[in-house]
Amino acid sequence: MKLDNKNKMLLLGFVALLFLSYHLAIKKTLSLRADYLGNLENQELSKNIPLEIARLNHKEKYLDAQFMELNVSSSAFQTDLLKFLNENNTTQSVKLIEFKSPHFFQDKSTENVTYMMKLEGHYTEILKVLYALENQSGFGMISHTSFEKQNNHRTQKEHLQSSVFLKLVY
Incomplete structure (x- = not known):
């Protein structure tokens, strides 16, 4: 075809x-x-x-x-924060030396609150407390940490102190 x-x-x-x-x-x-x-x-x-x-x-x-x-306010937050730090300090053998009053800072649309504290103990134990404070507790984020080695002249012993700034944003 x-x-x-x-x-x-x-x-x-x-x-x-x-x-x-x-x-x-x-x-x-x-x-x-x-x-x-x-x-x-x-x-x-x-x-x-x-x-x-x-x-x-x-x-x-x-x-x-x-x-x-429940009257949730900043004083209740401070109480919870101190309770958390004291519980962790006993398990990690870290002492809470100083806990200053919070610092408030107002930005354009947010309010920042910074809590300042000093911890004393061994380096690894302080880091464990800081890790638990920032990641496991939900209290906020650590904005600054500084370590300082201090000498006690009376006992001739050295100890490590850490200044910690915990920042909250509302």
Whole structure:
């Protein structure tokens, strides 16, 4: 069976017509349908947003009332911090030498509070207490630490003191 020129042109024209119809109409239709289905999913998800907002507002009011009942303030924070330091100091044989009053600093939209303290003990034990203070307790971040070796002239013994600045951002 031989194909003559008319049949070859007809077959070539049909293939070209299929190719053009896909690129000009079908491809755009398929992409628009995918966008439409994605928007339908987003519409279903957005129906629950007002209920979620109401639930979160109710939860926020409840938690605020609980905090007001417990009277959570900076003095309670200082008490918790001192309690944590004393518990860790007994397990790590580190002494809390000095705990100064907090320093408050107001930035544009945030309030920074810095607690200054001095610890005395061995280097590794002080580092363990600092690690527990920053990573395990959630009290804040340590903004500065300095170590100083001091000599007790009366007993002729040396000890290591560390000045620690603990920073909180509200």
